[in-house]
């Protein structure tokens with residue numbers, strides 16, 4: 001069953017969304033050649049706890065880290081390691097916090113130093129797919145409309161759309177109903193109602209959509225070893241349209257200023 005959030009719940013979703021967005025942007029600013037994913041993980045863990053929240057990923061089905069750090073051909077659920085990141089890598093940083101009983105979940109793919117044009121495009125299109133999925137998250141639309149919005153854009157570029165992992169409802173738990181695939185047919189699946197909160201997270205591969213999981217039982221990689229990008233926001237469906245919850249204070253004021261002009 002899909003839980004619609006009350007006005008009070010939504011205030012808490014906003015608070016945790018902003019909290020985890022601040023962590024995401026702080027990590028983005030730290031990414032440079034030489035830093036390790038373990039450094040980034042430890043910084044995120046500290047920031048989340050210092051804000052009075054809990055890193056939701058730690059202990060989730062036994063996951064050992066505060067963030068999922070997935071480099072290059074790693075798609076999602078990568079382990080943090082002490083090895084330095086190299087110029088030209090791309091890294092997906094995925095993180096979640098629990099605060100006042102509610103969860104915010106967000107991810108972004110960040111270039112390490114200067115990256116190739118091919119990888120720049122992959123990241124840009126992944127971000128665009130996320131924006132299109134968010135835009136489709138409207139009252140009386142259906143879950144299939146979100147998947148279609150993502151799929152039709154990704155396919156223009158010939159990217160493999162990961163099917164083994166999906167977006168999801170979110171609230172008191174990180175993973176709630178419904179599942180939100182990054183592909184679909186318009187007008188199909190569950191109807192979207194006000195108060196629903198979703199984590200939308202396209203995962204796009206330069207090559208095949210096929211995945212495999214490493215022997216650590218977590219890290220998901222592309223079957224052909226080609227790079228993958230991932231972006232995620234938590235949003236609330238409001239009568240006026242989708243409200244992105246995982247924006248920093250600064251991003252929200254910029255958004256407000258842009259919509260006023």
Ligand code: MG
Pocket residue numbers: 105167168199201232
């Ligand atoms: Mg998620």
